[in-house]
Amino acid sequence: MSAAPLRTGSLRARTVVAVLVLLAVLLGLLSVAVEATLGDRLRTQIEDRLRDRASAAAALVGTVDADDLADRLSMQGLAVTITTSDGGSVEAGPTPEQLRQGPPEPPGLSGPARPGGSTPARGSATADGAPGSADVAGGQVSITSSSVREEGRLVTLVSRLSDGSTIRLTAGTGSVDEVLGELRWVMLGASAVFLLVAAVGLVLVVRRTMRPLDTMTNAARSIAHGDRGRRLRPARRDTEIGRVAVAFDEMLDAVEGAEHQALAAEARMRAFLSDAAHELRTPVAGIRAAADTLVRTPLGPAEREDLAVHVVRQAGRAGRLVDDMLLMARVDRGLELDLAPVDLGAVTRAEASRARLRAPELRVEVVEPSGAVGVSGDDDRLGQVLGNLLENAARATGGSGVVTVAVAVEDGHGVVRVTDDGPGIPEADRERVFDRLVRLDAARDDRSGGAGLGLPIARGIARAHGGDLVCAPGEDTTFVLTLPVVVPAPTLA
Known part of the structure; x- marks a missing residue:
């Protein structure tokens, strides 16, 4: 309508x-x-x-x-x-x-x-x-x-x-x-003269009174022609026109902020698509070259097996990247969480066991309080967050370092700290590691480096739970997962 x-x-x-x-x-x-x-x-x-x-x-x-x-x-x-x-x-x-x-x-x-x-x-x-x-x-x-x-x-x-x-x-x-x-005619003439004088005075007064509206009109046209930083900034905010001018400035600030956010989001999307295309091009090129060799060149059994293994490895890498990109898109759109009382200690122990199986030489130590640490969350998604953090720690230590996972309750929140003894993350990169498709220079090779989506996905899942994931300052690399709403231990029984 x-x-x-x-x-x-x-x-x-x-x-x-x-x-x-x-x-x-x-x-x-x-x-x-x-x-x-x-x-x-x-x-x-x-x-x-x-x-x-x-x-x-x-x-x-x-x-x-x-x-x-x-x-x-x-x-x-x-x-x-x-x-x-x-x-x-x-x-x-x-x-x-x-x-x-x-x-x-x-x-x-x-x-x-x-x-x-x-x-x-x-x-x-x-x-x-x-x-x-x-x-x-x-x-x-x-x-x-x-x-x-x-x-x-x-x-x-x-x-x-x-x-x-x-x-x-x-x-x-x-x-x-x-x-x-006679009085009627006198009153009629006097009223006509009075109304004529009043009309002239009203035109002058109203023109002066409406001048701020002309200023607002000129400002709006100037902003529409590219002068985005122009504002009215009224001298008094408690008058009718002052309140309109304040609302006008606030609207312009909101529009300008939304415009900047839209441009920044568009720039991030372009960069993401460019990086994703670059990341996918490497495994796809490897798969194409191996497949072309298998089809056009007569090879022995050992060489054919090596090329087949290479195709499988590159296909798996491309599949993981596509899965991560789809999950990142779902995180942006809003994850549907199956919330229930979850024991952070149990989730941590389970993910630590999987990390030991994936990297037998990796030493994973779990530190828990005496009681259960319960939060309201999605068990699978929280396990995915901890799994990404442990995989990142194993990659940073070369698969043979020491990783400490500490579970605690602080200020009514469930907290998990994942610390590794790797080379550490520079101060300038502690926030950048959560950007999409960002990998530090020390982890750019195919064997040790991921696609750069693990940490952004982990932070997105944490924030979907109402918590957060940050990289804490210090010589060692420590990621801190914070989740709100601690559930009493009897609820988890």
């Missing part, structure tokens, strides 16, 4: 657009909130002025007739309807339809009414109908109840007086709508 393609839209553009959209939404919400708050406040002021007019009218009831009072109230740009206690009705001022269309409101509406040049006292009547009193000197009429109703673009206040009359005052909200309209 293929992964979804990575979105490659401009990060700068998306950031600028996202921030501008967010700012536009916030400005829109702010405009709506301001308009709603201001509109509510202006309408409340109109209601308060209507109550002031109603209180002033209540103070004049009884001192002027209804027609005069209605004319005075209508001069404030209000639609006035006065219903007297005897059922009569007086109307003055513009009609509600004219107020709804928004006629200009006279200046007197912007402040408290002052009929007759006097300042009326404000009553305490509220919109919910709570009774109040005008408390004007000489006035005996008060407001018993009042109610406010807003419909369309009109605000109507109905006040009932204590003498039974009713005053209806209606004011238009056209001025409020005009103010809110």
